[in-house]
Amino acid sequence: MAVKDQASLPLGVVVERRDVDNPWIDHSWRAVAVIAGAPALSPFDAWTPMGDGDGWVHFHAGTLNLELFPKETEGYKLNLSQNPPRLYVVLRNEEEGLCDHEVVPFLVTACPYEAQDYLDSGEEQVDAVAMPEGVIAFVQDYVGRHHVEEKFYKRKRQRADSADEAFARPPGWAPRRSDGGADG
Numbered sequence: 115m116a117v118k119d120q121a122s123l124p125l126g127v128v129v130e131r132r133d134v135d136n137p138w139i140d141h142s143w144r145a146v147a148v149i150a151g152a153p154a155l156s157p158f159d160a161w162t163p164m165g166d167g168d169g170w171v172h173f174h175a176g177t178l179n180l181e182l183f184p185k186e187t188e189g190y191k192l193n194l195s196q197n198p199p200r201l202y203v204v205l206r207n208e209e210e211g212l213c214d215h216e217v218v219p220f221l222v223t224a225c226p227y228e229a230q231d232y233l234d235s236g237e238e239q240v241d242a243v244a245m246p247e248g249v250i251a252f253v254q255d256y257v258g259r260h261h262v263e264e265k266f267y268k269r270k271r272q273r274a275d276s277a278d279e280a281f282a283r284p285p286g287w288a289p290r291r292s293d294g295g296a297d298g
Contacts (some may be wrong), residue, residue: 119145121256122179123249126152127203127219129161143217145175145203145241150248176219182253187261189225190253198297199245199253202229204238224253229250 126149133141155162157176164172180201182190193199204221220238223229226244232238245253 119184121182126177129175178222180222182256184260186225189227200242
C-alpha cells in the first residue's frame with residue numbers, strides 16, 4: 115500500500131565477505147556501500163562480484179528501494195545534520211535455503227530511529243554506510259518539501275491537594291529502628 119507523498123529510490127547494496135581469524139567462524143559479512151542507479155537485482159539471485167583483495171570480496175548483493183515517508187522527516191533531518199550523513203543497511207540471516215548466501219539485504223533506510231529499532235530487536239545486523247552525494251540531495255529535497263516542525267507543548271502539572279487520598283495514606287511499610295523494633 116502506497117503512502118501519500120512517499121518517495122523511493124533504488125539503491126544497489128554492496129556486501130563484503132571478509133576472512134576472519136577466529137576458531138568458530140571462517141568469515142564475516144557486512145554492508146560497505148550503496149550504489150545509486152544500480153541495475154535491479156533480487157537479493158535472492160546470484161550476487162555479482164565487484165572486486166576482491168587479500169581476504170575479502172565485494173558483491174552487488176541486491177537492489178532495494180530507499181523509501182522516504184512524511185512522518186519520518188525528523189529522523190532524516192537529524193541524519194542530514196551528521197557529518198557525513200549515513201544510510202543504514204539491514205542484513206538478515208538467510209536460514210530458509212532460498213539463496214546461496216548466509217545473509218540477505220533486507221532494508222535500506224535514511225532514518226536513524228528506524229535503524230535503531232532493528233538493532234534493538236537483536237535479530238538483524240545493521241551497518242551504516244556513507245550516503246552518496248546524489249542520495250543526500252534526494253533526501254534533502256524530500257525533507258524540504260515534507261518536513262513540518264512540531265510545536266513543543268510543555269505539560270502542565272496538576273497541583274496535588276494536601277487532602278488527596280493518594281498522599282494522605284501512610285506508607286504500607288514502616289522503617290525499622292536500630293534496636294530491632296518498628297517505629298510508629
